[in-house]
Amino acid sequence: MHAIQDHYPAEFAHCYGCGSANPHGLHLKSFIEGERTHARFTPAAMYSGGYPGNVYGGLLASLLDCHGTATAAAFAYRAQGRALGDGGAPIRFVTGSLKVDYKRPTPLGIELLIEGTLRSLEGRKAVIDLTLSADGEVCVTGEMLAVQFVAKA
Numbered sequence: 001m002h003a004i005q006d007h008y009p010a011e012f013a014h015c016y017g018c019g020s021a022n023p024h025g026l027h028l029k030s031f032i033e034g035e036r037t038h039a040r041f042t043p044a045a046m047y048s049g050g051y052p053g054n055v056y057g058g059l060l061a062s063l064l065d066c067h068g069t070a071t072a073a074a075f076a077y078r079a080q081g082r083a084l085g086d087g088g089a090p091i092r093f094v095t096g097s098l099k100v101d102y103k104r105p106t107p108l109g110i111e112l113l114i115e116g117t118l119r120s121l122e123g124r125k126a127v128i129d130l131t132l133s134a135d136g137e138v139c140v141t142g143e144m145l146a147v148q149f150v151a152k153a
């Protein structure tokens with residue numbers, strides 16, 4: 001199964017968080033299933049936060065960042081009745097704003113589940129609700145305004 005990011009054009013595949021062409025990146029892969037999107041990521045020990053055994057908050061924000069824009073793109077394709085990677089003009093979103101709430105420490109060394117749902121899609125703006133869970137417990141929530149990218153002439 002192809003991830004949403006697998007359909008990004010090659011020239012935009014350099015994102016640190018999810019670009020397949022960035023050898024130093026996180027290579028996050030997001031999938032759409034029904035009314036939600038999901039991605040999984042297991043942070044290595046190098047992503048330690050300020051106290052032992054927990055994940056660095058900046059990494060967690062990065063995971064929400066990339067998963068949120070992928071979620072926005074996937075739902076925008078759906079709203080237009082299009083399939084991801086259909087060969088037409090790509091629909092891509094960038095982050096306009098991202099609010100992150102850290103609800104509890106996120107443990108290192110286990111697989112994290114990042115999920116997204118579409119709250120609204122109006123014009124170029126998509127509002128995405130995000131959660132990041134470890135072992136079934138929500139550790140982080142996020143709210144993103146993603147803005148559809150339009151190439152300037």
Ligand SMILES: CCCCCCCCCCCC(=O)SCCNC(=O)CCNC(=O)[C@H](O)C(C)(C)COP(=O)(O)OP(=O)(O)OC[C@H]1O[C@@H](n2cnc3c(N)ncnc32)[C@H](O)[C@@H]1OP(=O)(O)O
Pocket residue numbers: 008012015017018065066069092093094095096097123124125145147148149150
């Ligand atoms: C091909 C790429 C592939 C991209 C491939 C995807 C790679 C994965 C991306 C990973 C996620 C990232 O890290 S993305 C990187 C981090 N983000 C960025 O660098 C984005 C930097 N900002 C920008 O480029 C710009 O500000 C934009 C594109 C967000 C918006 O600029 P614009 O295109 O001139 O549009 P603008 O008229 O200003 O805004 C459109 C509408 O959104 C609203 N809006 C804009 N920003 C905000 C905001 N922060 N908070 C509230 N509302 C906002 C405006 O009020 C307006 O509403 P209304 O008047 O219409 O109601």
